[in-house]
Amino acid sequence: AQSVTQLDSQVPVFEEAPVELRCNYSSSVSVYLFWYVQYPNQGLQLLLKYLSGSTLVKGINGFEAEFNKSQTSFHLRKPSVHISDTAEYFCAVSRAAGNKLTFGGGTRVLVKP
Amino acid sequence: EAGVTQSPTHLIKTRGQQATLRCSPISGHTSVYWYQQALGLGLQFLLWYDEGEERNRGNFPPRFSGRQFPNYSSELNVNALELEDSALYLCASSFPAGGETQYFGPGTRLLVL
Numbered sequence: 001a002q003s004v005t006q007l008d009s010q011v012p013v014f015e016e017a018p019v020e021l022r023c024n025y026s027s028s029v030s031v032y033l034f035w036y037v038q039y040p041n042q043g044l045q046l047l048l049k050y051l052s053g054s055t056l057v058k059g060i061n062g063f064e065a066e067f068n069k070s071q072t073s074f075h076l077r078k079p080s081v082h083i084s085d086t087a088e089y090f091c092a093v094s095r096a097a098g099n100k101l102t103f104g105g106g107t108r109v110l111v112k113p
Numbered sequence: 114e115a116g117v118t119q120s121p122t123h124l125i126k127t128r129g130q131q132a133t134l135r136c137s138p139i140s141g142h143t144s145v146y147w148y149q150q151a152l153g154l155g156l157q158f159l160l161w162y163d164e165g166e167e168r169n170r171g172n173f174p175p176r177f178s179g180r181q182f183p184n185y186s187s188e189l190n191v192n193a194l195e196l197e198d199s200a201l202y203l204c205a206s207s208f209p210a211g212g213e214t215q216y217f218g219p220g221t222r223l224l225v226l
Contacts, residue, residue, distance in 0.1 A: 032213050043117075043203055044217040051213055090156065094213065100146065100158035100169055101205075101215060 002027035002093050006104035013081055014112050021076040021107045023091035031093040033074040034101065035065055038088045047089075050074060061085070086111045115140065117218035119204050125224045126194050134189040134221045138206030144168075145187040146207070146215055147179060151200035159202075162187055194225045 007022040025031065032051050036044040048059025055067040065076045074091060091104040118137045126132050138145050147159040158171040162181035176192040185206075191198055201222050205215035 034214075036217070043119075043219040044205075046214065046216065049214060092156075096213075100161060100171065101148075101156075102158070103156040105155050 002031060002095060002102050004091050004093055004102055004104035006089075006091055006107050008107050009105065010108045010110065012110045012112060015083055016080050018077065018079050019081050019085075019109060021089050021091075021109070023074045023076065023104055025072050025074065025091075025093045027072075027093060027095065029095055031095055033065075033067060034092040034094075035059065035063070035074075035076050036090045036092060038090065038106075040087070044090065047076070081109070081111050083111050083113060085109060117204055117206050117216055119202075119218040119221050121221060122219070123222050123224070125226065127226050128194055128196060130194050132191045132194060132198075132223055132225075134191075134202050134204075134223070135186065136189070136204030136206075136218060137186045138204075139208070139216055142206035142208040142216075143185055144207045145181055145185065146205040147187070147189050148203045148205065149173075149200045150203060150220070151197070154200075156203070160189070191223070196225050199223060199225045 003026045005024045013019045034049045035047040047063050048057045050057045050067045058064045063078050088106045088108050090106050092101040094101050120135045144163040146161050150156050161169040165181050179189040181187045201220045203220045205217045207215045
């Protein structure tokens, strides 16, 4: 079985400052890794994913994440945040294509002006 | 291209009643997944349907059930509703069968009184 830990439940950050959201996972087999964003009263939107290949993954809205196999981490970063980035961010893993997603507990990002 | 759609957006029921939630996947997607997002419990996998068959089930009681129709749309049924069933129910779809990326709908918010 796999598990996902998002180390920060809330991250306040000032507009135009950088942000990093931490995600660690546990699995005995290779996994696919995902970051989703959930804006208030909406569903989940895919930000980016790691399936294989280059460990640095670029996503939408200026986000990027780096897969680190030795540390079993997949941290999400953005160099300069906007007010519109205020949302909840979820890290997720799946063991293989077609399998269920296992989510972390989420990180609420509040961007302050 | 239309995304995943879900209906209704909101549903209010009383304890003991039955609820039916509906999901239409992205055109061409054959797999449908259901997740529950309850306050304090995070996002949990409920069910996975592909080609009309249940492929995987999360740790939920049998009163949570569903089906997938020939046009790949899906229904989630919750019988004998309990107060703790109040949650946002999210549907996701993927292609091809068991595709690695799941795309989510806006969700149905179920309130059990």
